[in-house]
Amino acid sequence: MSGAVTFQDFYDEGARVAVQTTQPLDRVLTYRAPEGGCWQGAFVEVPLGPRKVLGVVWGPGEGGFDAAKLRSVIRVLDVPPMRGEMAEFLARVGDYTLTPMNHMLRLATRAPGLTNPPSMRKIYRLGHGEPDRMTDARARVLDVLEEHGGLAFTLGELAEMAGVSTSVVKGLVKKGAVAEEESPRDLPFPRLDPSAPGKALSEDQARAAEVLRTGIEAGTFGATLLRGVTGSGKTECYLEAVAATLAKGRQALVLLPEIALTSEFLKRIEERFGARPAEWHSGVTMTERRRVWRMVAEGGAQVVVGARSALYLPFRDIGLIVVDEEHDSSYKQDEGVLYSARDMAVLRGSINGAQVVLASATPSLETWANAEAGKYQRVDLTTRFGEAVMPEMRSIDMREEALPGNRWISPSLAGAVRARVENGEQALLFLNRRGYAPVTICRACGNQIGCDHCDARMVEHRFLKRLVCHQCGETKPIPEVCPSCEAEGRLAPVGPGVERLAEEVAEVFPDARVAVLSSDLFASARALKAQIELIAGGGADIIIGTQIVAKGHNFPLLTLVGVIDADLGLQGSDLRAAERTFQLIRQVAGRAGRGAVRGTALLQTFQPEHPVIRAILSGDEEGFWKAEADERRHAGVPPYGRMAGIVISAPDLDAAMGLGNALARAEAPLLNIGAQVFGPAPAPIARVRGRHRVRLLVKAPKAAPLQPALRDWLARVPIKGDIRLSVDIDPQSFY
Numbered sequence: 001m002s003g004a005v006t007f008q009d010f011y012d013e014g015a016r017v018a019v020q021t022t023q024p025l026d027r028v029l030t031y032r033a034p035e036g037g038c039w040q041g042a043f044v045e046v047p048l049g050p051r052k053v054l055g056v057v058w059g060p061g062e063g064g065f066d067a068a069k070l071r072s073v074i075r076v077l078d079v080p081p082m083r084g085e086m087a088e089f090l091a092r093v094g095d096y097t098l099t100p101m102n103h104m105l106r107l108a109t110r111a112p113g114l115t116n117p118p119s120m121r122k123i124y125r126l127g128h129g130e131p132d133r134m135t136d137a138r139a140r141v142l143d144v145l146e147e148h149g150g151l152a153f154t155l156g157e158l159a160e161m162a163g164v165s166t167s168v169v170k171g172l173v174k175k176g177a178v179a180e181e182e183s184p185r186d187l188p189f190p191r192l193d194p195s196a197p198g199k200a201l202s203e204d205q206a207r208a209a210e211v212l213r214t215g216i217e218a219g220t221f222g223a224t225l226l227r228g229v230t231g232s233g234k235t236e237c238y239l240e241a242v243a244a245t246l247a248k249g250r251q252a253l254v255l256l257p258e259i260a261l262t263s264e265f266l267k268r269i270e271e272r273f274g275a276r277p278a279e280w281h282s283g284v285t286m287t288e289r290r291r292v293w294r295m296v297a298e299g300g301a302q303v304v305v306g307a308r309s310a311l312y313l314p315f316r317d318i319g320l321i322v323v324d325e326e327h328d329s330s331y332k333q334d335e336g337v338l339y340s341a342r343d344m345a346v347l348r349g350s351i352n353g354a355q356v357v358l359a360s361a362t363p364s365l366e367t368w369a370n371a372e373a374g375k376y377q378r379v380d381l382t383t384r385f386g387e388a389v390m391p392e393m394r395s396i397d398m399r400e401e402a403l404p405g406n407r408w409i410s411p412s413l414a415g416a417v418r419a420r421v422e423n424g425e426q427a428l429l430f431l432n433r434r435g436y437a438p439v440t441i442c443r444a445c446g447n448q449i450g451c452d453h454c455d456a457r458m459v460e461h462r463f464l465k466r467l468v469c470h471q472c473g474e475t476k477p478i479p480e481v482c483p484s485c486e487a488e489g490r491l492a493p494v495g496p497g498v499e500r501l502a503e504e505v506a507e508v509f510p511d512a513r514v515a516v517l518s519s520d521l522f523a524s525a526r527a528l529k530a531q532i533e534l535i536a537g538g539g540a541d542i543i544i545g546t547q548i549v550a551k552g553h554n555f556p557l558l559t560l561v562g563v564i565d566a567d568l569g570l571q572g573s574d575l576r577a578a579e580r581t582f583q584l585i586r587q588v589a590g591r592a593g594r595g596a597v598r599g600t601a602l603l604q605t606f607q608p609e610h611p612v613i614r615a616i617l618s619g620d621e622e623g624f625w626k627a628e629a630d631e632r633r634h635a636g637v638p639p640y641g642r643m644a645g646i647v648i649s650a651p652d653l654d655a656a657m658g659l660g661n662a663l664a665r666a667e668a669p670l671l672n673i674g675a676q677v678f679g680p681a682p683a684p685i686a687r688v689r690g691r692h693r694v695r696l697l698v699k700a701p702k703a704a705p706l707q708p709a710l711r712d713w714l715a716r717v718p719i720k721g722d723i724r725l726s727v728d729i730d731p732q733s734f735y
């Protein structure tokens with residue numbers, strides 16, 4: 001399918017139509033249009049063998065089949081037909097990522113119950129009555145309702161979210177504390193009012209907002225890098241673009257990298273526009289997802305705030321896509337369809353005549369280079385909003401600190417922390433390692449405890465009292481004896497994780513209140529949010545955190561950031577190691593001093609003269625990007641060359657290697673476009689979940705037609721048995 005497809009055709013009853021389904025078939029199926037006919041793009045239910053499956057009317061059916069044998073479309077679903085732009089978007093993402101259309105269609109229909117007819121149903125929201133007595137279970141139900149500010153739930157959802165039986169909810173209904181209502185499914189979202197004035201903008205902000213507004217007014221595609229340190233007021237700027245979009249009657253999508261950030265953001269939208277927008281991510285209930293999907297299609301939702309998969313929602317008229325923290329690696333989907341939501345946002349914007357705003361304090365080199373090349377506009381916010389300024393940055397040379405083994409807080413850092421805490425301020429110790437210790441070693445035989453299914457060491461999580469494999473999630477109790485030599489009591493942790501760092505902090509600062517922020521320590525997004533609020537409110541003196549703290553949370557009392565191991569990300573051969581380290585440490589450092597007091601960031605390092613460490617300290621971001629760009633250009637790697645990673649996995653190493661070698665021999669189509677093939681070689685993590693993994697890497701010049709060549713190449717070597725092959729265009733990780 002190409003951009004020339006028009007989705008305006010109507011098929012009369014009995015006409016042949018081609019239907020694309022979500023089933024694992026490599027072609028469209030031909031049916032007859034149902035009674036009453038159907039539009040191109042209609043969502044339909046069709047018979048497939050004994051089953052009924054979901055599909056989309058994709059075009060005219062082929063004439064080759066015996067008309068008498070053709071089955072009919074069962075019915076047309078009561079949702080707006082897929083728009084031509086959406087079909088084109090799916091086709092182009094599929095082409096780019098080498099993903100078959102049935103998978104793409106699955107991404108675009110991730111709303112359960114789409115095939116259900118509209119109807120009434122019972123919903124539950126906060127009532128006005130008081131329960132006669134409060135139990136734990138009842139309090140949890142009321143908590144859930146209060147937390148979701150006025151939203152309604154079905155009985156099952158409410159009971160599940162509160163972790164109670166449905167009879168608890170029914171009991172509260174009897175007392176009037178929970179209201180039960182009959183409601184049509186899928187109500188529109190409350191209208192947002194774009195005419196309410198926003199905050200008075202600084203000069204910088206006003207200029208940036210004007211650039212964005214001009215794009216929206218034009219109603220055409222354009223991409224803009226909105227760069228500014230954390231706290232410089234980027235969000236206020238793009239909210240102006242949202243307002244302009246709504247004023248034009250178009251829809252806006254804001255992508256955030258982390259679910260934990262959404263609730264704070266929803267509040268900001270509500271304050272600015274007088275109502276809550278639609279929300280789309282894995283934490284949203286099924287009923288609500290279906291509502292969002294339908295309302296986005298019908299125009300009953302003006303703004304969606306969500307995770308990367310919101311890109312595949314059927315917007316009726318999208319005019320703006322914001323990708324906040326655009327450098328964040330979570331925008332790359334690394335399972336199933338491997339796509340970069342940042343890049344696909346730009347594609348969707350170009351198809352829909354929408355503006356795309358990429359916001360970051362530390363943009364990806366890809367985006368920086370596109371701005372340099374003039375493909376994207378760029379606007380910079382140069383100062384922090386209000387009084388706050390970027391923190392003072394210094395290194396602590398660990399070669400000169402007297403630090404015993406199994407200790408990670410240098411005397412210099414400890415002194416700085418003490419001074420802040422005594423002053424009633426907060427200090428953050430940053431270590432990007434979950435758990436207690438990354439390695440458990442046997443002091444008798446030297447064995448390191450590994451995962452039984454993966455080629456990875458198990459990480460001790462003392463909080464869980466277990467060893468955890470960070471590759472596959474497998475856990476086991478911490479053994480008493482070494483599994484290898486059976487020596488008793490000789491297993492010892494090596495190296496620090498945040499839990500172990502917390503122990504050291506407790507010893508060094510016995511009176512300080514300590515809070516640990518690590519994604520695995522919280523059972524729910526809600527519990528994590530509560531911890532973040534506790535910290536923001538001053539409920540802790542010292543915060544210990546993994547990279548989760550780098551993502552946009554606002555801690556006004558925080559004035560010192562100590563990076564425990566600034567060298568950590570610089571090891572390894574990943575082409576983005578320098579870029580990632582630079583981004584992560586600059587982001588974390590940016591947490592210090594958002595209030596009136598200037599912050600300090602201290603980096604513990606064994607190599608203070610390393611160019612990346614020097615660039616972080618000097619704050620010369622342009623200099624860093626230029627140097628990094630030069631290196632990548634020389635090496636012919638992204639964004640100045642193209643790459644595709646091929647991962648082959650099989651229960652049997654020889655089978656995986658065999659396919660890898662066959663591919664390497666069949667390289668002709670790739671050589672023809674000037675590409676090179678490297679490998680096969682065992683992947684850096686050579687075994688995951690019991691499957692052996694082998695990698696190949698394809699490198700191609702920037703302008704080479706990589707996808708058609710890859711398709712041709714892969715078609716030449718058949719895949720047999722239990723071997724899996726995945727293609728990752730523009731790979732971000734190389735494990």
Ligand code: ADP
Pocket residue numbers: 199200201202205228229230231232233234235236237385
């Ligand atoms: P960023 O998105 O760059 O991190 P934000 O837009 O979140 O920055 O702004 C940081 C803080 O400053 C927020 O609390 C925000 O409300 C406040 N702020 C930003 N711009 C203004 C403004 N023009 N007037 C008042 N407060 C502002």
Ligand code: ZN
Pocket residue numbers: 451452453454456469470471472473474688689
């Ligand atoms: Zn494992």
